Amino acid sequence: MQLSKIIHGCLYAAVAFSTVVIACPDYDELPFYKALNESNLSQDELMKRWYTVIASDGPSFNPTTWPDSTLPYCFEDDNSRTQLAHIIESAWNVWQASGVNYRIDMGEYNDCPDPVNGAVPRGAKYMLVRAQNNGKMVTTVGTQIYSSGMGALMRFDPSPAIGMRDPVANMVHEIGHAWGFFHEQQRPSFWKYGEYAEAKGDKNQIKFVCENMSDYDIVDGRLDGTIDDACHSYGKAKDLGFSALEFMPMPLPFSAQLDDGDYDWKSVMLYASPIGGAVRNGAPANVYTRASDGKVIAYNKTPSQRDVSRFNAMYSEKAPYPNPCLINQGCSPKKAVFMNAKAKCKNVGKD
Ligand SMILES: *[C@@H]1O[C@H](CO)[C@@H](O)[C@H](O)[C@H]1NC(C)=O
Ligand SMILES: *[C@@H]1O[C@H](CO)[C@@H](O)[C@H](O)[C@H]1NC(C)=O
Numbered sequence: 001m002q003l004s005k006i007i008h009g010c011l012y013a014a015v016a017f018s019t020v021v022i023a024c025p026d027y028d029e030l031p032f033y034k035a036l037n038e039s040n041l042s043q044d045e046l047m048k049r050w051y052t053v054i055a056s057d058g059p060s061f062n063p064t065t066w067p068d069s070t071l072p073y074c075f076e077d078d079n080s081r082t083q084l085a086h087i088i089e090s091a092w093n094v095w096q097a098s099g100v101n102y103r104i105d106m107g108e109y110n111d112c113p114d115p116v117n118g119a120v121p122r123g124a125k126y127m128l129v130r131a132q133n134n135g136k137m138v139t140t141v142g143t144q145i146y147s148s149g150m151g152a153l154m155r156f157d158p159s160p161a162i163g164m165r166d167p168v169a170n171m172v173h174e175i176g177h178a179w180g181f182f183h184e185q186q187r188p189s190f191w192k193y194g195e196y197a198e199a200k201g202d203k204n205q206i207k208f209v210c211e212n213m214s215d216y217d218i219v220d221g222r223l224d225g226t227i228d229d230a231c232h233s234y235g236k237a238k239d240l241g242f243s244a245l246e247f248m249p250m251p252l253p254f255s256a257q258l259d260d261g262d263y264d265w266k267s268v269m270l271y272a273s274p275i276g277g278a279v280r281n282g283a284p285a286n287v288y289t290r291a292s293d294g295k296v297i298a299y300n301k302t303p304s305q306r307d308v309s310r311f312n313a314m315y316s317e318k319a320p321y322p323n324p325c326l327i328n329q330g331c332s333p334k335k336a337v338f339m340n341a342k343a344k345c346k347n348v349g350k351d
């Protein structure tokens, strides 16, 4: 929304005042430009969805937003850096290109501790990034005060055969968690009260087919059809290590959300129909269809406008820029050009 105005202003200014090739990035090539440009959602509508940590500027024992709107990370070892550095940078560029404020930033921390036995330990001031190859991707939601030896952690498998079948898209989603987003489909109001444990909605937003989950055999024969079995309860699925837990309603005392309504089917934090599905004939089965119209929901590989809007609302602009705690910020020529252009565009947009 705002972005499209800003882009216009910027391109206009560039044409009017410049004789040299200009700093403005070619927004047409950025993945979200088209989507943003074509939108005419109001600000109210944009703010209608979210399920996130509660924003706080101070230290908190519950998961919250990162201080100074800055998410520093450290790679656990060289293998993790080699495998994941370019994926995490590309994925963050997707968020930025989608309209996340340029002062909100993530990057490699300039004070990562030395490895202990070959591995950088977890710590309270940064997110540790670990490459793995077990088909799983798990990321701490937001940050919080950690006990000693703990700290935010991203475990990421860069395989192109899992999740959305696209490592950068998977990383865009995981980065959403890292900054403080929970899954859209786990909002308690998304599910029908009395049919799923902890559900608060008056109907199910999706028709969930538990048997199509890839690890259904874990629970096969252990279901009683009640709201407390592993196909209906987050807690039970979690106890049994069954991946349906990623779908089940999850009420969190320390989260902020809107009560109901207007679910964002384009959110990068919403699981698509085939996520977690058993691979049959070379393709994952769908585990749900949309209840209202039977639609199969495709992978959302990039943040929706509402994702971005919520992101910007959750974080403030007061992060220092350039940020001394992130290495390379402004030092990578490509990034510097992009950031400068964004800063200029932003100012032009304000006029
Ligand atoms: C963006 O919107 C403007 C009109 O507001 C239009 O001229 C332009 O072609 C649009 N660009 C894209 C990529 O849709
Ligand atoms: C924009 O708004 C008009 C009128 O409010 C509506 O008819 C149209 O479908 C909207 N376009 C998009 C892309 O949402």
Ligand SMILES: *[C@@H]1O[C@H](CO)[C@@H](O)[C@H](O)[C@H]1NC(C)=O
Residues within 6 Å of the ligand: 207, 209, 212, 280, 285, 286, 287, 288, 289
């Ligand atoms: C579950 O999987 C089967 C076979 O793979 C498929 O025919 C069916 O449509 C799937 N269910 C849903 C809700 O998509």
